[in-house]
Amino acid sequence: MAAEGLRVDQRHGKARVRVGRVWRQGLDGSHHFVEWNVSISLLSHCLSSYHRDDNSDIVATDTMKNTVYVKAKECGDRLSVEEFAILLGNHFCSFYPQVYTAIVNIIEKPWERVCIDGKPHLHGFKLGSENHTVEATVHKSGALTLTSGVAGLALLKTTQSGFEKFVRDKYTILPDTRERMLATEVNASWRYSYESVASIPKKELYFNEKFMEVKKVLMDTFFGPPETGVYSPSVQRTLYLMGGAVLRRFADVASIHLKMPNIHFLPVNLSSKENPSMVKFKDDVYLPTDEPHGSIEATLSRITSKM
Numbered sequence: 454m455a456a457e458g459l460r461v462d463q464r465h466g467k468a469r470v471r472v473g474r475v476w477r478q479g480l481d482g483s484h485h486f487v488e489w490n491v492s493i494s495l496l497s498h499c500l501s502s503y504h505r506d507d508n509s510d511i512v513a514t515d516t517m518k519n520t521v522y523v524k525a526k527e528c529g530d531r532l533s534v535e536e537f538a539i540l541l542g543n544h545f546c547s548f549y550p551q552v553y554t555a556i557v558n559i560i561e562k563p564w565e566r567v568c569i570d571g572k573p574h575l576h577g578f579k580l581g582s583e584n585h586t587v588e589a590t591v592h593k594s595g596a597l598t599l600t601s602g603v604a605g606l607a608l609l610k611t612t613q614s615g616f617e618k619f620v621r622d623k624y625t626i627l628p629d630t631r632e633r634m635l636a637t638e639v640n641a642s643w644r645y646s647y648e649s650v651a652s653i654p655k656k657e658l659y660f661n662e663k664f665m666e667v668k669k670v671l672m673d674t675f676f677g678p679p680e681t682g683v684y685s686p687s688v689q690r691t692l693y694l695m696g697g698a699v700l701r702r703f704a705d706v707a708s709i710h711l712k713m714p715n716i717h718f719l720p721v722n723l724s725s726k727e728n729p730s731m732v733k734f735k736d737d738v739y740l741p742t743d744e745p746h747g748s749i750e751a752t753l754s755r756i757t758s759k760m
């Protein structure tokens with residue numbers, strides 16, 4: 454039975470299409486390698502497939518999957534994961550009349566060239582820890598929103614962190630401290646200000662360079678100088694300084710979202726009747742935990758004057 458008169462907001466796509474790509478380009482015989490996990494979501498005029506048994510407007514999700522491999526093959530020159538996402542989005546919007554918006558999410562695994570005896574290996578890679586993410590939304594008009602990110606950047610410092618003078622009430626037991634571990638797993642995503650496919654920088658591997666630089670600014674701000682560090686009065690303050698540093702440094706980043714769980718390392722104190730100070734905590738022995746964890750996140754952008 455046809456369900457007439459209902460508003461339908463719909464999209465369809467293929468999730469988690471995995472592709473590896475090698476470029477054997479280096480004049481020195483070096484290879485480059487990426488591994489991408491691609492998810493595609495298409496907004497298209499295909500309501501007849503919902504209203505009736507008419508699939509004539511559907512771009513099959515299997516076709517979307519195949520397209521990932523065809524386009525990876527066609528990219529004879531190395532390109533950033535951002536460029537690949539935009540290229541795919543652009544393809545779906547321009548190739549199919551009924552597709553008006555394509556949303557492409559890609560997670561790039563951190564395969565890094567290994568060094569053997571201090572020399573970069575020509576074709577050997579090992580897996581690092583944090584992923585490079587991208588979301589490109591491409592419209593038929595060429596309008597674009599582009600967000601890149603780093604996921605799972607685990608950071609820890611053993612001092613120069615505290616938390617004090619917070620709300621204290623009958624439920625509070627946490628003591629004020631100016632000495633604690635600070636551990637987090639940063640998930641950051643930043644939106645670039647490029648608003649059309651045509652306006653993105655043409656410089657080769659531009660977004661790879663930006664990714665490395667943003668990560669460095671985030672880490673430099675979290676840790677401070679190598680000998681002295683920098684004091685963190687809260688995760689909130691450190692998050693704000695990290696995001697602020699990125700916005701100050703990169704004019705083409707319009708906003709940044711930072712999610713920084715406060716991963717607790719608990720002081721260990723052990724005692725028994727016979728041995729009341731078996732282990733007495735002196736900022737040395739901790740119980741690492743995963744849960745519960747503090748959950749702190751914010752989106753930062755510039756306040757623009759309307760004058």
Ligand SMILES: O=c1[nH]c(=O)c2[nH]c(=O)[nH]c2[nH]1
Pocket residue numbers: 616627686687688689715747
């Ligand atoms: O940096 C912190 N922010 C908090 O909001 C919080 N809450 C808490 O119990 N410990 C901490 N630490």
